[in-house]
Amino acid sequence: xxxxxxxxxxxxxxxxxxxxxxxxxxxxxxxxxxxxxxxxxxxxxxxxxxxxxxxxxxxxxxxxxxxxxxxxxxxxxxxxxxxxxxxxxxxxxxxxxxxxxxxxxxxxxxxxxxxxxxxxxxxxxxxxxxxxxxxxxxxxxxxxxxxxxxxxxxxxxxxxxxxxxxxxxxxxxxxxxxxxxxxxxxxxxxxxxxxxxxxxxxxxxxxxxxxxxxxxxxxxxxxxxxxxxxxxxxxxxxxxxxxxxxxxxxxxxxxxxxxx
Amino acid sequence: xxxxxxxxxxxxxxxxxxxxxxxxxxxxxxxxxxxxxxxxxxxxxxxxxxxxxxxxxxxxxxxxxxxxxxxxxxxxxxxxxxxxxxxxxxxxxxxxxxxxxxxxxxxxxxxxxxxxxxxxxxxxxxxxxxxxxxxxxxxxxxxxxxxxxxxxxxx
Numbered sequence: 223x224x225x226x227x228x229x230x231x232x233x234x235x236x237x238x239x240x241x242x243x244x245x246x247x248x249x250x251x252x253x254x255x256x257x258x259x260x261x262x263x264x265x266x267x268x269x270x271x272x273x274x275x276x277x278x279x280x281x282x283x284x285x286x287x288x289x290x291x292x293x294x295x296x297x298x299x300x301x302x303x304x305x306x307x308x309x310x311x312x313x314x315x316x317x318x319x320x321x322x323x324x325x326x327x328x329x330x331x332x333x334x335x336x337x338x339x340x341x342x343x344x345x346x347x348x349x350x351x352x353x354x355x356x357x358x359x360x361x362x363x364x365x366x367x368x369x370x371x372x373x374x375x376x377x378x379x380x381x382x383x384x385x386x387x388x389x390x391x392x393x394x395x396x397x398x399x400x401x402x403x404x405x406x407x408x409x410x411x412x413x414x415x416x417x418x419x420x421x422x423x424x425x426x427x428x429x430x431x432x433x434x435x436x437x438x439x440x441x442x443x444x445x446x447x448x449x450x451x452x453x454x455x456x457x458x459x460x461x462x463x464x465x466x467x468x469x470x471x472x473x474x475x476x477x478x479x480x481x482x
Numbered sequence: 483x484x485x486x487x488x489x490x491x492x493x494x495x496x497x498x499x500x501x502x503x504x505x506x507x508x509x510x511x512x513x514x515x516x517x518x519x520x521x522x523x524x525x526x527x528x529x530x531x532x533x534x535x536x537x538x539x540x541x542x543x544x545x546x547x548x549x550x551x552x553x554x555x556x557x558x559x560x561x562x563x564x565x566x567x568x569x570x571x572x573x574x575x576x577x578x579x580x581x582x583x584x585x586x587x588x589x590x591x592x593x594x595x596x597x598x599x600x601x602x603x604x605x606x607x608x609x610x611x612x613x614x615x616x617x618x619x620x621x622x623x624x625x626x627x628x629x630x631x632x633x634x635x636x637x
Contacts, residue, residue: 231622235619235621240613240614345613347615349619350617352614352615352616363613364613366612369616371618375627384612397617399618477607478612479607
């Protein structure tokens with residue numbers, strides 16, 4: 223058994239795989255990171271020649287794009303329904319922009335490569351969204367800190383609080399906020415951006431679910447608290463504009479217990 | 483009126499609104515300038531937290547750092563936070579951060595029992611080590627900037 227720790231730059235952010243393995247993980251990490259880069263090559267709107275960029279410019283159609291584009295399109299539609307329209311892959315300019323989901327969708331696909339290879343004891347930090355494998359053995363990796371709602375490069379950077387997901391059904395935490403890239407989430411239902419809170423962290427059983435709900439909650443504002451509270455298997459912690467916290471019912475039980 | 487110090491808690495309110503409890507507490511209190519967070523296996527999150535304790539440096543980058551063949555370890559200053567002390571070590575080998583360790587951590591157990599349980603939980607939670615940190619998606623540049631400021635502390 224040995225440790226591995228791999229950083230991969232992709233999609234304009236950094237993915238970190240950390241875990242323990244009995245086999246040489248290099249080949250499988252490569253396959254996992256290739257999955258990320260492949261998704262980036264197709265879905266990036268920062269690459270002018272990507273299928274998604276061409277789609278946005280009206281130069282191609284979904285049916286002419288690689289098959290995964292339609293798959294992601296349908297996935298986005300089903301999430302739009304589940305979130306009552308608060309998650310939307312359609313920009314105010316009516317172009318298809320699934321970036322609210324693609325990062326974690328690709329992260330999940332990458333993780334499958336490790337699982338298929340029998341590597342089952344790891345976590346993935348996908349640019350601030352966390353996935354914990356079922357087989358995670360290291361106690362501290364079940365604990366996920368929530369960043370303060372400031373940039374990690376800010377002098378004030380640090381930890382807001384810590385969640386402990388060990389012994390729970392939860393395997394993922396995703397955070398949406400304005401700290402790193404400003405107001406990058408659009409409101410699919412009006413031109414107004416919510417001013418209720420600066421950051422929301424969603425705790426879920428899988429990373430796509432956490433990511434989508436965090437994006438939807440950020441778009442909707444604090445009324446999403448009740449919506450999330452009414453969903454099974456989902457919790458959320460909000461940092462309000464005045465610095466106070468609000469949370470769904472189950473969050474209190476997820477706060478880490480003191481180590482001593 | 484209580485002091486407005488960021489380490490002073492206001493009473494915690496647990497509201498029942500529309501059938502669900504909303505917990506409200508003052509985030510400023512648990513932000514508290516606490517600089518810690520440890521991934522004993524060298525994860526960058528700990529580096530980033532260490533980074534928050536030093537002046538960001540834009541003049542040093544990992545690639546400009548002269549590669550050092552042997553591992554070099556720097557210990558951060560012990561940091562007092564309202565409920566204890568923490569100290570981190572950072573090791574660099576071959577020009578890369580290879581390990582971040584916790585060399586000292588203490589938390590004063592058993593805060594005043596008069597504190598409400600929710601508040602107690604939030605304080606305690608913040609005094610716990612962890613493997614990963616969730617936050618808004620950072621850019622590669624921000625990530626490097628945060629890493630550089632940690633690296634700038636190495637001798």
